[in-house]
Amino acid sequence: MEFSLNEWKVLLLSTVPLGELRVSIPYGIYIGLSPIKTFLLACIGNFLPIIPLLLLLNPISDIINKVPKINNYYQKFLMKTRKKSGNVEKYGAIGLLLFVAVPLPGTGIYSGAVVAFLLGIRFWYALISLTLGMVTAGIAITLASTGAKQLSSLIYDFEYIIAGLFILSIAIWFIKKKRN
Template identity: 25%
Template sequence: ILLTFAPVFELRWSIPIGLFSGNIEVPIIGVMQGFALPVEIVFITCVFANAMLGLIAYFFFEKIIQFFLTIKIVEKLYNHIIIRGQKQSKELIEKYGFWGLAIFIAIPLPGSGTWTGAAIGNFLGIGYKRFFLANLVGVTIAGAIVTAITLGLFTFI
């Protein structure tokens, strides 16, 4: 579960670690021992942990933004760039924001997971309830893709 909370790794590494047995080479961290757990337990645990992480990260970024907005120059830049951008793209965000964010989170590549999705959700002004649902959809899809690849269901990749 701890690996699931780490930026970049998230469930993209925690699912293989949970499913495989033996030593597994993990970039940056080194060699980890696989747990050889049942696929259902690994999938549900990793998806749940990653979905909860998304909500925590969303509020974390919200607090960070609020903190930096106490600095006048940052507030001016934020209002000029972010708020103006939100207003200009309001229709697109309302139309594609949910699915766009869900698909972005679902892509199982470093930099496109829950942490980045939470930051984007904040910057786009997507409320936490809508973000949580988009994150849950994205994380579930990512978990299914990573699990399928780990189990060898996509041998052509």
């Protein structure tokens, strides 16, 4: 399967921290890609950094802790972030999912991965939460980008994705309930 230049642009734009899905999906639809193809490419591209982020944040933190001048600022940053992460901390992995699912600036997978690290959310819970939040945000952005005119045709295509999100959310809830 070969990708066109425009498809590569959407895929790569979605990996960039400042834009993520909020830029790549409207761009893909604007340049004429189908909403479903744009959604899938953007989600694939946005998923690519999740695992490296989750795996590398702890070693990077360890390195920062060894540099005294940087460590002081870093510890202040950690304290402020932990204080401001109330609902995410209260609800754990589900709070993280909701945090990433809201398609606002600063609530994508990059900031979600940092929050997961700071709150000590385990790898698999963080991975599932970030992925589900990303897909939920992607659906919202795609629907908003296509407008009400195309909404009815998209709902049929997204019903399977929504059903999958629902099933995964229930699975997370059961895992969390079993853990407590």
